[in-house]
Amino acid sequence: GPKVLQIPSHQIIDMGQMVTLNCDPVSNHLYFYWYKQILGQQMEFLVNFYNGKVMEKSKLFKDQFSVERPDGSYFTLKIQPTALEDSAVYFCASSLTGGANERLFFGHGTKLSVL
Amino acid sequence: QEKVQQSPESLIVPEGAMSSLNCTFSNSASQSIWWYQQHPGKGPEALISIFSNGNKKEGRLTVYLNRASLHVSLHIRDSQPSDSAVYLCAVSMRSFNKLTFGAGTRLAVCP
Numbered sequence: 001g002p003k004v005l006q007i008p009s010h011q012i013i014d015m016g017q018m019v020t021l022n023c024d025p026v027s028n029h030l031y032f033y034w035y036k037q038i039l040g041q042q043m044e045f046l047v048n049f050y051n052g053k054v055m056e057k058s059k060l061f062k063d064q065f066s067v068e069r070p071d072g073s074y075f076t077l078k079i080q081p082t083a084l085e086d087s088a089v090y091f092c093a094s095s096l097t098g099g100a101n102e103r104l105f106f107g108h109g110t111k112l113s114v115l
Numbered sequence: 116q117e118k119v120q121q122s123p124e125s126l127i128v129p130e131g132a133m134s135s136l137n138c139t140f141s142n143s144a145s146q147s148i149w150w151y152q153q154h155p156g157k158g159p160e161a162l163i164s165i166f167s168n169g170n171k172k173e174g175r176l177t178v179y180l181n182r183a184s185l186h187v188s189l190h191i192r193d194s195q196p197s198d199s200a201v202y203l204c205a206v207s208m209r210s211f212n213k214l215t216f217g218a219g220t221r222l223a224v225c226p
Contacts, residue, residue, distance in 0.1 A: 004158070031212070042119075042218040043159070043203070056213060091158050100146035100207050101166055104214065106158030 002026040006092050006107035014115050018080035021110045023092030031098035032075045035091040087114045117142045121204050121217035129225055134191040136220045138204030148187045151203040159203055194224045
């Protein structure tokens with residue numbers, strides 16, 4: 001079936017540094033999402049993105065976070081600077097139309113460890 | 116803000132038995148309710164969704180939705196060891212398919 005690829009699978013970084021998480025969404029999908037899952041806690045919505053714009057973001061999407069998808073390449077989540085509380089697994093997802101009843105396809109996640 | 120609660124936290128059933136998982140949500144204006152399956156180290160994978168009151172059956176899966184009581188349940192008939200995973204209940208709101216997830220039910224099916 002359709003696959004969302006996330007690169008890298010694990011990233012270790014020192015607090016204060018910048019990190020970029022990469023996502024290759026399903027090829028014909030138009031809506032993209034980032035979710036955050038802290039170990040032992042539920043997955044939480046960060047942001048969704050369509051046509052080059054952030055459509056909606058949660059309180060977890062701090063000013064240090066940014067997303068983009070330049071020229072149809074990777075959909076990226078950048079954190080600058082990183083903080084200890086950013087340690088989590090970040091899941092990328094995509095969907096075709098963004099409709100409220102449409103299935104999301106998720107990647108396997110990038111585990112971010114901030115030291 | 117939407118809240119999603121799942122029970123039980125963990126469930127152990129013998130192979131061949133019925134597995135029953137529960138989910139309650141807080142907003143009756145929610146759109147679809149989804150069940151996702153997540154294996155260790157993997158992303159969630161959608162199993163089944165329901166929008167209207169009543170039940171929906173797909174293969175060994177049956178989901179029941181009661182919007183009046185804000186409750187949805189997932190039942191897995193003839194459970195197999197390969198069904199062992201975390202099951203996430205997710206509620207979709209109108210806005211651009213933003214999902215609110217529950218904490219999950221960890222299902223273990225013993226041979």
